[in-house]
Amino acid sequence: MFATLLYNKYLIRELVTRDVRGRYVGSIIGVFWSILNPVLQLTLYTVVFSTVMNMRFGDDPSWGRFALYLFAALLPWMALQEAIIRSSRSFIENAHLIKKLRFPLETLPFSVVFSSFIHQLLGTVVFVLVLIAIQAFNTRFFALVFLLFVFQIVMTYGLAVTVACLNVFFRDIAQIIGVLFMLMFWITPIVYPKNRATGLFQILLNCNPLTHMVEAYRFVFLGNPTPSAWGVLYWIMFSLGAYLVGQFVLSRTRRELVDLL
């Protein structure tokens, strides 16, 4: 599958540019929406959870600290959610291309994943600049962020291909995905610290591989809290597993998929 992606790198590049630019074509501030959007969401969550509900990370009582912890987790989460939801419709939306040409199917979900990742990168740059400005940037583990990126993309891609294929057969998948993400948002420690959970809920959080992903991201940006090594390993295994599942689903459905579009 990687060979196909590599072979079609120019096509992917075009698909990604088309996607990124197509989203903002005709808008005045264009690509700044990709920064404005997460910033607005961040502000909203910070206001609601830190000031209204008085939620805090660690022992620092300031709401600013809360915003940083939130943002570190929110960035990968939003990229993941956007990529999966959008790629679930990617085959259907591009049916006119798939039905007319020998089309490398994997390029479509991949380009969606990649374009969401570009937005995440933009957000990350802004985030790092803010961290530097307030002298809260932890450089010790920062290099690890690239590893996190890799596994995040591998996982997102695997899931994206899976839902893209299945959604051709059952359009309900796209709806289910939406509901699922709403649920997952609350059983992933994004707007609250992981250590707030107790009992059954704690087990549930630990079973969720995304918990370990956001914890890992927090760690590389802010230096704490230290995530459990087993948890991160679990997430990495999950991301490789998702990739294999995606590959399997695509190879099994590829032949029939075109005829159902």
Place this chain on the structure above:
Amino acid sequence: MKPAVRVSQLSKVYKLYWGPRSLFKEMVLRVPSHQQFWALKEISFEVSEGEAFGIIGENGAGKTTLLQILAGATFPTSGSANVQGKASALLELTAGFHPDFTGRENIYFSGALAGLSRSQIQESESEIIAFSELEEFIDKPVKTYSSGMHVRLGFALATGFDPSILVIDEALAVGDQRFQKKCTDRILNFKRKGCTILFCSHNLYQVKTLCERAIWLKKGRIAAQGVSQEVVDRYTDYVREDESKSPPVSSPAVESDRDSKRQICWIEKTVLSDAEHRPRSEFESGDPLQVDIWCYFGPGFEGIPAVAVALVRNDGVCVYTASSNTAGDSLRQESLHHYHARVVFPETPLLSGRYYLNVVATDQEKLQAYDIVERAQTFTVSSTDRGIGLVRLHHYWIEPK
């Protein structure tokens, strides 16, 4: 020469599901719940390198499915389809266009879709723009283009990246007439350069002139295969006959109600033969035809017996009607009420097709048809003439003074 396209025993079955629930039943519960639709059934043909090959047939005959399989978009259910080299699909000229992007950006995107690299596209870029005549507009969004500009860019794109196999699906009717001419010229150029062409069109004349060979698809099967001229002729025959079936032909007298109508005259027999009096039903264009008619003019008949023979093409177009002369001396009276008439057409420059004879028993006034026999004889005419129409008219071209 090695084949550029080889299709053998190719079949394509579409599964038709009633809806998402029956799909679910089949995929998850493994209960078969679909209907089969054979879009293509055991198709075999080969196209040699550099050959122009026509694919004709009615809507829904499987042409698009065949092209989809050849383009690699969909997969055959059984059998195989091998295509040598890069097939540029003109399946739908403007399929890949993004309306918000400029013409140039769309060129790059289409090139990427065709599997080209950026530098390869750059090589062809200026030529594509020049051919589409969109120099002024190429950096404007495609949504601002007129539909003519759209298809011009589409055609330029599909032919612009030097395909080794050109697949043309209904693409020649592009733009105004001047641009159409440019398009046909370009296709002819491809042909001269030795590019293999798969040509799928309803314009049968173009299929005839452009392609050496053709297949006629009918309900997913090959109905005819061979020299394009013959295949097209057989197909047009079929279409004409199909069309002529639809309007019901009312005949004033049919054999069964001969008694009830107290019919007094009828045609007994019609024989079609060649100049040597041998009965025939197949002729070459220009051959002489002879028609012998035996008829009965009963005691109630008053007047001079006469007959008429109408030469009709199988779609119902009458070529000519010959009637016996009014004096009645062209009919030989064989017995009291029985007559024999013979008409000779010394040359029948009919174009190829299927024809039939309608025979009418009438009198000197030719107002009343006492009996009409539709399709008294049918016959075919074959011709190497590529002309269009009904008959070949004698003509010559001279230089105007």
